Amino acid sequence: MQDLIPISSWFNTPINGKIIIAGPCSAESPEQLMETAKKLAASGKVNLYRAGIWKPRSRPGSFQGVGKEGLQWLQEIKKETGLCVITEVASPQHVEDCITQGIDAVWIGARTVSNPFSVKEIADALQGTDIPVFVKNPLSPDIEMWIGALERFYNSGLKKLAAIHRGFFPYEKSRLRNVPKWEVAIELKTQFPTLPVICDPSHMAGKKSFIFEIAQYALDLSFDGLMIEVHPDPSAALSDKAQQLAPEEFFELLNNLSFKTSDVSDLQTSIKTLRSSIDSIDFQIIELLAARMELVERIGKIKKENDITIFQLKRWKDIIDTRLKAGKDTGLSDDFLYRLLEMIHQEAIRIQSEM
Numbered sequence: 129m130q131d132l133i134p135i136s137s138w139f140n141t142p143i144n145g146k147i148i149i150a151g152p153c154s155a156e157s158p159e160q161l162m163e164t165a166k167k168l169a170a171s172g173k174v175n176l177y178r179a180g181i182w183k184p185r186s187r188p189g190s191f192q193g194v195g196k197e198g199l200q201w202l203q204e205i206k207k208e209t210g211l212c213v214i215t216e217v218a219s220p221q222h223v224e225d226c227i228t229q230g231i232d233a234v235w236i237g238a239r240t241v242s243n244p245f246s247v248k249e250i251a252d253a254l255q256g257t258d259i260p261v262f263v264k265n266p267l268s269p270d271i272e273m274w275i276g277a278l279e280r281f282y283n284s285g286l287k288k289l290a291a292i293h294r295g296f297f298p299y300e301k302s303r304l305r306n307v308p309k310w311e312v313a314i315e316l317k318t319q320f321p322t323l324p325v326i327c328d329p330s331h332m333a334g335k336k337s338f339i340f341e342i343a344q345y346a347l348d349l350s351f352d353g354l355m356i357e358v359h360p361d362p363s364a365a366l367s368d369k370a371q372q373l374a375p376e377e378f379f380e381l382l383n384n385l386s387f388k389t390s391d392v393s394d395l396q397t398s399i400k401t402l403r404s405s406i407d408s409i410d411f412q413i414i415e416l417l418a419a420r421m422e423l424v425e426r427i428g429k430i431k432k433e434n435d436i437t438i439f440q441l442k443r444w445k446d447i448i449d450t451r452l453k454a455g456k457d458t459g460l461s462d463d464f465l466y467r468l469l470e471m472i473h474q475e476a477i478r479i480q481s482e483m
């Protein structure tokens with residue numbers, strides 16, 4: 129992906145050198161869509177207005193989106209406000225409908241990117257157009273699948289390509305709705321330096337209160353822009369209500385964010401990015417340790433109820449054997465792993481003893 133077209137030329141001038149995509153999670157009614165769009169347009173701080181028309185929901189029964197009809201509402205927004213508009217496509221039919229209705233750009237959702245068959249069909253449908261395509265990361269932290277999706281669009285002749293980092297499905301309980309795993313986005317940027325990477329703090333956060341810290345972190349990591357969900361009345365939103373900002377909250381967020389790009393040497397930059405990856409991994413280690421201790425507590429309860437001794441030599445020996453074996457080819461020394469496991473095990477025994 130050598131000859132991508134720089135994102136700075138896709139839409140109206142980017143704000144502070146970054147592209148800002150904002151709008152509701154879902155289009156719900158022409159009024160809801162227009163009310164938000166007018167406010168965002170008047171601020172002059174948004175490059176691209178987003179709204180989901182077809183909503184890929186994990187469970188049936190939740191709001192599935194207004195469908196094709198919403199495309200006309202978006203067209204109206206374009207006419208009235210001059211904003212460029214973007215929506216999610218998940219099938220060739222969606223692509224065709226968007227092209228017919230003059231939608232300016234499309235994004236591919238995390239669930240769709242997780243399916244290479246769908247990606248290929250959508251890429252085929254987009255062939256011959258020069259529509260900007262924003263590719264979200266897949267649900268699982270599989271960078272090959274993310275790159276593979278981008279390559280499929282590139283192979284269809286699309287040169288206006290960007291990635292959207294929206295975090296990954298957490299397999300354990302976590303503070304955020306989706307685990308950022310910044311190291312994955314950093315690796316993508318490292319492999320494809322000319323590929324713009326946008327951050328979607330809304331879906332990472334899952335909750336309003338985390339959006340600022342995530343957005344600022346992404347800007348500090350030199351991401352190329354932000355995609356943020358904004359709804360005129362978030363508490364009444366038909367989807368993702370906990371994470372959508374009211375327009376005023378969104379403007380406050382933009383005012384408080386620091387967009388400055390630091391003037392540092394390449395060496396400093398590479399240390400900073402590597403440290404960010406380390407930070408991200410450390411936070412995951414903490415969440416994993418917490419999840420492990422929660423299980424320890426559950427076992428502790430069973431042991432107590434059934435009068436079973438807390439320390440079980442055979443189990444401890446198994447843990448050491450299997451973990452040291454697993455560590456064999458990782459470059460971690462036996463001694464280090466042993467000491468680490470010992471500390472974890474001691475903490476587990478402490479927790480169960482105190483029950």
Ligand code: PEP
Binds near residue numbers: 153236237331
């Ligand atoms: C969305 O942007 O509203 C959406 C459904 O996102 P994702 O595919 O990241 O879950």
Ligand code: MN
Binds near residue numbers: 154367368
């Ligand atoms: Mn959403």
